[in-house]
Amino acid sequence: MVNYIVRRLLQLIPVLFGITFLTFMLIHFIPGDPVTVILGEHASPERAAELREQLGLNDPLYKQYLKFLNNLLHGDLGRSIITHEKVLKELATFFPATVELTLAAMFIATVVGIAAGVVAAVKQYSWFDNLSMLGALTGVSMPIFWLGLMLIYLFAQVLGWLPPSARLSIEYSVPTVTNLYLIDTLLAGNWAAFKDALAHLILPALALGTIPMSIIARMTRSSMLEVLRQDYIRTARAKGLGEAMVILKHALKNAFLPVLTVIGLQFGYLLGGAVMTETVFSWPGVGRYIYQAIMARDFPVVQGSITIIALIFVLINLIVDILYTVIDPRIRYQ
């Protein structure tokens, strides 16, 4: 097992190398550079050349790439061209926001998705099955920004139950420790702020969680259906086990493997791809941060943050693979 983990971690090196190379090439090959974006209509060739020189964009591409790699190996992701702030420092504020949102979204998605999927499978073709699968289909197909706006409209504007945007009401300010507001507010011992942060989290988490929830529900259902037809389920029932026991212990556990894979993948996607949700709910997360950086051709930010996200994505996959052995003891890694 330890061998396996070490081997997987070693495999990370070429993967990350490939990712940095691809990101670097992609961002440099799309037309336009930070100078065009900064200067716009005001771009006289002299000013542009001067600015390019200042920003170090005149070096040949391979030199820029090697410089980036060298800094990366020293744990330095550089400074943003646009804001002049250290990329690592900016990530430290934006990334926790996304992590908090993603965890909440995945929590909702997993709990509701699995529960709905199990019930739908057990009561196949019942009204609940039809309804929840219709719901899941809608959920997968719905544009997130539209769903987000509808949620804001209903819960924030019409009902007034939940705040429409941001992470915390402006009345509150807590010292930054982890940048996970649920934790920071608790650390500050500010119960009211904690509840406020929680209230701000619900709508975006719901919006973001809808697609994975639907995917998880559908996956759970089909996987459960397959398992429920197996001989050992019949055997379990024949042994006289209670239905709940049969479903949760024998069926769900065996049906869980593909679901876990989906959860792992979705988790990774959400970490990098919450741009829409973050925009609609003014959630200061990493998706929007990278999106803005791409639009501004802020090379160090794009390279640095995508490298970090890729690293986390790969790590999550590793954790999922390890979890397989916990759930299914038949799986052994050599």
Next chain:
Amino acid sequence: MKKIKVVSFLVLLAFVFTLTACGGNTAKNETKETKEKVFVFAKSGDPVGLDPANVTDGESIYVTQQIFETLVKYKEDNTEVIPGLAESWETSKDGLTWTFHLRKGVKFHDGTPFNAEAVKFNFDRWMDKNNPYHHGEFEYYGYMFGGYPGVIKEVKVVDEYTVQITLKTPLAPFLSNLAMPSFAISSPEAIKKYGQDYFKHPVGTGPFKFVEWKKDDRVVLERFDEYWGGKANFAKVIFRTIPDNSARLMELKSGNVDAITDINPDDVETVKNDPNLQLLLRPSMNVGYLAMNTEKKPFDNVKVRQAINHAINKKALVDAFYGGLAKPAKNPLPPSLWGYNDEIQDYEYDPAKAKALLAEAGYPNGFTTTLWAMPVARPYMPQPKQIAEAIQKDLEAVGIKAKIVTYDWATYLKKGQNGEHELYLLGWTGDNGDPDNFLYVLLDKDNAKKGSASNVAFYKNDKVHDLLIKAQQESDQTKRAEYYKEAQVIIHNDAPWVPLVHSTPPLAAKKSVKNWIPHPTGSECFFKVDKDE
């Protein structure tokens, strides 16, 4: 059974999660601060930085306008220059030496005094690439003063409250430049203390001081009680970043924010019809135009250019693509600028007249050409492609067949500078509110050199050139205004452009917000703004 327990626990947890959250709002209201007025202003983007010398984007400048002040500043509702941190000034006959008499008793937020040394420190930091505090690009300094150090030769401290700036060559828009938010005076002590990180710790002399910046979320400012001009009405000003236009409007309607920028054209009616809200228009400091390449046939013929001016229905463009909230343009200058010539009569929309002019020019059956459209939305032209299509139809009606051409933004600009186009859509947002910043940059022969042209009509008129140069060397604003008015008449007759629109960006606020006068430069200080509780 264990599993069932786990599942039930999770479901229960989800419920508690939801319930406590719903309770969150009521708890919040109890702790709301009372009495002290707070102004919450929501914008679509976060500041890039808060060092005024190093930012060019509107989002950052809006915040620095509250914290900082400049030696001279713009009048409340136009771009005329009035005293700021300098109470008065005089200039030598040759226009090379400017002496500023500084306001006394002004303090920076960190308690250090504002004086001639501080002014010199700031100029030295901007001008000199080798200055130890020259961290960043100092974009606007290089642009407005022609590089580092550019046109400024020396900044000298005469006495504690007098500072003398010597120029290498006269620069008529010098004062207008100094009024730009980029040339605000920072506390030298703070710059020394924070070094490269000064952009996160801004310290100025303005009515509000910096408290906190949570990235992509909010910037909190607090009233500076020792402000020389008195006390601001608000104890706090909070800038919130709400990127989505609809979400921002909803926050305003829910009452969580007091004012917002960037409203969808479709939402203008909603704001107008809401009894709790008011709509404000920011006076335009931009122009969207259609340049005709006067070096290419048939646009070398003035009659053809005038015909095209008659052929385009500007009013229809404004109604269709600006929600009615823009002014059809008749001059290259926006009307908020001094020197604007309001006596000029625009070419009226008249396809028959256009056809007659084309016939006179020798094109009774029209001709075929290309119409270049920008690939990106700009403040002066939110939907360039659709506008190009509308113009294409107008041209077709008088017999001109125009094919729409577009490239990515960088390529588009480059090809325009090279003069590869025929009809070319572009626009300009003013920097310093000086007419020179429009007319000389966009229509002087000096700027019509292939490869680096900002005069993309390649319009060359010696009389216009003489007037613009005379205006540059004159320091009396009344005389300068006369030159610019005269130049606009010639430009109007030569018609190198079809000036299309001056857009007036809409803003919305609660009805209770008072004394908010949007400034043409794109932002203003909230010192005098107030609201009824």
